[in-house]
Amino acid sequence: MRIGIGIDVHPFAEGRKLVIGGVHIPALKGLEGHSDADVLLHAVSDALLGAAALGDIGLHFPNTSAAFKDIDSMILLKQVGKLLDKNGYKAVNVDAMLLLEAPKIAPYITDMRKNIARCLGLELGAVSVKATTNEKLGYIGREEGAAAHAVCIISEA
Numbered sequence: 001m002r003i004g005i006g007i008d009v010h011p012f013a014e015g016r017k018l019v020i021g022g023v024h025i026p027a028l029k030g031l032e033g034h035s036d037a038d039v040l041l042h043a044v045s046d047a048l049l050g051a052a053a054l055g056d057i058g059l060h061f062p063n064t065s066a067a068f069k070d071i072d073s074m075i076l077l078k079q080v081g082k083l084l085d086k087n088g089y090k091a092v093n094v095d096a097m098l099l100l101e102a103p104k105i106a107p108y109i110t111d112m113r114k115n116i117a118r119c120l121g122l123e124l125g126a127v128s129v130k131a132t133t134n135e136k137l138g139y140i141g142r143e144e145g146a147a148a149h150a151v152c153i154i155s156e157a
Contacts, residue, residue, distance in 0.1 A: 004051025004152050008042035011145040021112025021129060022074040027103050031146060034063035038073035043148035044094055044116060045080045051154045052089050077119040091120045092153040098131040100146035105131035
């Protein structure tokens with residue numbers, strides 16, 4: 001068994017769709033980034049890559065590459081799952097925490113969990129997604145951005 005941790009942060013920006021956990025969420029602003037800026041899936045991807053000692057998401061999907069411009073992060077997470085498999089590992093579980101003031105995430109959490117489970121070939125019960133506010137403190141509290149933290153366990157395939 002190996003454990004990994006991933007953290008990601010993206011600022012909010014006008015004119016962008018808000019995509020978190022592969023779910024389009026109605027909002028006035030989306031997250032800024034080279035890809036679709038899915039802060040949750042990026043944190044999960046980094047946790048998995050770290051557990052396998054395979055670097056990070058930027059190494060495999062650089063923001064300098066036109067190939068990844070506006071790409072759906074579910075595609076990236078599936079690729080991470082394939083990298084794990086190629087290196088003799090499989091995901092066992094994922095636990096993730098979103099940090100954002102608004103919008104409210106609770107109605108979308110089950111779909112986020114399903115998306116992550118589907119990308120990694122996991123049962124729904126092996127994926128946890130939670131959300132919290134920052135109690136109006138810092139850049140998250142001022143609604144300038146969102147963050148996500150993820151931990152995972154992988155094992156030899």
